[in-house]
Amino acid sequence: MTFFSHLRKAAIATAFVLGATAVHAEEQYFPLQSYRVGPYAAGGTGFFGGFIDYLNLINIRDGGVNGVKLAWSEGETQYEVEKGVEVYERLKSNPGIAAWNPLSVGIAYAMIDRITDDKVPLITINHGRTDTTDGRVFPYVFPLLLNPYSETSGIVNYIASKEGGLDKLKGKNIVVLYHGSPYGKETIPIYELLSQKYGFELSQIEVPHPGNEQQAQWLTIRREHPDYVVLRGWGVMNPVALKTAQKTGFPADHIIGNVWSNSEEDVIPAGDAAKGYTAITTQASGERYPVVQEIVKTVYGDGKGNLEDKSRIGSVYHNLGIVNGILNVEAVRIAQAKFGNRTLTGDEVRWGFEHLKLDPARVEALGAKDLFHSINVSWDNHEGDGYVTFQQWDGKKWNVVSDWIAPDWKLLRPIIEKSSEAYAKEKGIKIRTAEDADAVVSN
Amino acid sequence: MSYYDFLFVIEVLVGGLLSGVMYSLVAIGFVLIYKTSGVLNFAQGSMVLFAALTFVSLVERRVPFALSLLITFAVMVALGFTIERTVLRPLVNRSPMTLFMATLGLSYIIEGAAQLIWGTQVHGLDLGIDDTPFEVGGVLISSFDLLAAAIAAAMVAGLSAFFYWTRIGLAFRAVADDQFAALAVGLRLPRIWGTVWTAAGFVALVAGLLWGARLGVQFSLSLIVLKALPVLVLGGFDSILGAIVGGLIIGASEKLAEVYLGPFVGGGIEGWFAYALALVVLLVRPSGLFGQKTVERV
Numbered sequence: 001m002t003f004f005s006h007l008r009k010a011a012i013a014t015a016f017v018l019g020a021t022a023v024h025a026e027e028q029y030f031p032l033q034s035y036r037v038g039p040y041a042a043g044g045t046g047f048f049g050g051f052i053d054y055l056n057l058i059n060i061r062d063g064g065v066n067g068v069k070l071a072w073s074e075g076e077t078q079y080e081v082e083k084g085v086e087v088y089e090r091l092k093s094n095p096g097i098a099a100w101n102p103l104s105v106g107i108a109y110a111m112i113d114r115i116t117d118d119k120v121p122l123i124t125i126n127h128g129r130t131d132t133t134d135g136r137v138f139p140y141v142f143p144l145l146l147n148p149y150s151e152t153s154g155i156v157n158y159i160a161s162k163e164g165g166l167d168k169l170k171g172k173n174i175v176v177l178y179h180g181s182p183y184g185k186e187t188i189p190i191y192e193l194l195s196q197k198y199g200f201e202l203s204q205i206e207v208p209h210p211g212n213e214q215q216a217q218w219l220t221i222r223r224e225h226p227d228y229v230v231l232r233g234w235g236v237m238n239p240v241a242l243k244t245a246q247k248t249g250f251p252a253d254h255i256i257g258n259v260w261s262n263s264e265e266d267v268i269p270a271g272d273a274a275k276g277y278t279a280i281t282t283q284a285s286g287e288r289y290p291v292v293q294e295i296v297k298t299v300y301g302d303g304k305g306n307l308e309d310k311s312r313i314g315s316v317y318h319n320l321g322i323v324n325g326i327l328n329v330e331a332v333r334i335a336q337a338k339f340g341n342r343t344l345t346g347d348e349v350r351w352g353f354e355h356l357k358l359d360p361a362r363v364e365a366l367g368a369k370d371l372f373h374s375i376n377v378s379w380d381n382h383e384g385d386g387y388v389t390f391q392q393w394d395g396k397k398w399n400v401v402s403d404w405i406a407p408d409w410k411l412l413r414p415i416i417e418k419s420s421e422a423y424a425k426e427k428g429i430k431i432r433t434a435e436d437a438d439a440v441v442s443n
Numbered sequence: 444m445s446y447y448d449f450l451f452v453i454e455v456l457v458g459g460l461l462s463g464v465m466y467s468l469v470a471i472g473f474v475l476i477y478k479t480s481g482v483l484n485f486a487q488g489s490m491v492l493f494a495a496l497t498f499v500s501l502v503e504r505r506v507p508f509a510l511s512l513l514i515t516f517a518v519m520v521a522l523g524f525t526i527e528r529t530v531l532r533p534l535v536n537r538s539p540m541t542l543f544m545a546t547l548g549l550s551y552i553i554e555g556a557a558q559l560i561w562g563t564q565v566h567g568l569d570l571g572i573d574d575t576p577f578e579v580g581g582v583l584i585s586s587f588d589l590l591a592a593a594i595a596a597a598m599v600a601g602l603s604a605f606f607y608w609t610r611i612g613l614a615f616r617a618v619a620d621d622q623f624a625a626l627a628v629g630l631r632l633p634r635i636w637g638t639v640w641t642a643a644g645f646v647a648l649v650a651g652l653l654w655g656a657r658l659g660v661q662f663s664l665s666l667i668v669l670k671a672l673p674v675l676v677l678g679g680f681d682s683i684l685g686a687i688v689g690g691l692i693i694g695a696s697e698k699l700a701e702v703y704l705g706p707f708v709g710g711g712i713e714g715w716f717a718y719a720l721a722l723v724v725l726l727v728r729p730s731g732l733f734g735q736k737t738v739e740r741v
């Protein structure tokens with residue numbers, strides 16, 4: 001019964017929180033600002049479920065990372081910034097914190113100054129402030145795999161590949177339908193830049209939060225007759241966009257979703273209107289990857305699986321959580337190779353993230369071949385040049401419909417540096433050097 | 444203006460009017476309770492969520508459609524009477540602000556209970572209504588929205604018949620006119636309130652199904668109250684006719700504003716435009732276009 005399983009989960013979560021202060025000497029601790037209730041609970045349960053499933057796999061299968069057990073506890077944020085900060089304040093005194101992973105732009109923004117003072121990494125996989133990619137200015141923030149600018153470039157490159165090359169974009173008409181929030185507006189200048197560079201016509205249309213009514217926007221789109229609509233949505237805005245597109249006669253297979261419009265939760269409520277819809281992703285969905293199968297066998301087989309509904313194993317958010325788990329664990333492993341197989345400080349784990357290089361061969365060895373491509377983080381590039389792929393919804397599941405595509409990082413880097421340097425100037429932050437990055441606080 | 448532009452204006456207008464009917468659906472639930480008890484029931488959005496989530500969860504458990512509808516209605520009746528018994532009755536004669544705060548608290552309790560019982564997953568809701576648009580004289584019209592408008596009209600007609608031609612309806616109108624006079628002639632206020640909350644629960648069920656089919660059944664369903672509030676301010680809190688007319692005006696004007704004014708101010712204005720319009724009406728007619736003017740002895 002759902003009710004009783006909720007009670008059981010609440011009891012387990014409470015036990016974790018109460019027991020969190022008792023982290024043992026050789027344990028690496030992950031404080032989780034999760035959201036399992038509230039408007040975005042579906043995404044939260046999937047992502048944090050996948051993350052915890054991977055940490056559990058490492059503990060059960062390997063006995064931890066080189067003998068150092070992984071520990072975690074959860075605090076409910078309901079995706080609200082003030083609750084996220086409250087959970088941060090409550091959990092930050094626990095020993096052996098490896099990294100924070102809030103999966104929330106708002107909470108991440110509120111934590112940047114705090115975690116910088118604490119010298120503990122803040123992971124914002126696939127989201128967050130784009131200029132935190134510049135590790136010279138943001139030493140502790142890591143928008144791993146994909147920042148919003150790279151996402152924009154990846155989407156434009158994909159559309160170009162469908163049209164037969166970047167030169168074929170000239171004269172095409174693209175509409176970007178974006179969520180009326182700082183998150184939604186972040187990519188406005190990059191779409192304008194790419195429009196000028198490649199010569200396509202561009203309209204950017206805002207949908208006010210939460211996006212449960214879009215008739216006016218889609219009628220405007222219909223009038224413009226665009227070749228493609230890029231959906232930069234969030235939450236309820238996504239299925240409503242797909243349904244309203246159908247209502248106004250715009251074909252779903254010419255709508256390209258961004259990375260927060262790419263989950264099952266975005267398409268299932270739209271029903272048949274979502275068939276043919278395509279979205280960008282950094283990690284493929286499905287259960288066929290060895291690491292996912294190991295989780296099913298070892299973690300769920302042991303009765304320790306985190307997802308209540310097992311049909312969600314391999315879903316977009318669950319697999320994103322697993323990939324996030326891989327990146328966190330490998331950063332710890334890399335840092336251990338330098339500092340020793342023991343509980344590391346946050347700054348040592350930061351060093352690990354800044355040397356997080358997983359090439360396709362290493363990704364395959366981790367059981368994640370084709371789940372995600374690779375990552376190559378450095379002290380000044382905290383995104384790590386993640387590749388993207390595109391998946392299409394067939395009414396029941398996502399199917400990958402492209403190769404791994406590289407965003408135009410060279411084009412984007414000067415813009416990112418300009419923004420981060422302005423931030424550094426405003427805040428009086430000294431620009432780091434490679435030598436600064438190698439100086440690590442070990443106690 | 445070219446013929447094509449003219450058609451486009453008509454299309455935006457028709458789309459807005461049909462959206463407005465959907466707002467009215469939610470607003471009517473508010474009106475029913477406000478009319479009889481003077482309470483602005485902030486929990487109406489949560490009731491919409493609760494009804495839709497209960498219905499879709501039953502359907503997903505292979506309970507037949509009609510039986511799911513019946514069970515959900517029974518649940519909403521039970522919820523209505525429970526609220527009357529445990530929240531409203533103990534707060535009789537308290538200030539409107541106290542009652543409003545009680546419904547605010549109730550809203551969070553219902554939302555929490557809905558998620559606790561049925562989980563937090565997002566659900567699709569297929570009512571079997573085709574949503575491919577059809578064209579009338581060059582104007583695209585959504586068949587789903589048109590059917591939703593017909594259902595809303597039927598519901599208003601049904602509620603009107605209930606309140607005008609039944610004994611309980613007569614009692615309802617008496618209470619709406621003057622609670623103390625109604626009590627003095629022996630009407631049982633708790634029973635009437637219970638019935639009204641049941642009617643509001645029924646409205647929530649209909650709104651939940653139609654909005655759920657539009658948005659998917661998910662937590663955000665409770666946020667549709669934000670669309671109903673300007674409708675109530677504009678139409679009047681105690682008028683069903685006001686809720687209908689207010690919904691149509693808000694729906695049409697916000698869509699026209701978004702399309703024709705939006706581009707000059709950066710777009711995304713329909714969220715606040717409805718409230719700006721309601722504010723203007725509030726300044727001119729504080730009780731709304733169709734609300735009863737309150738006359739008090741000072």
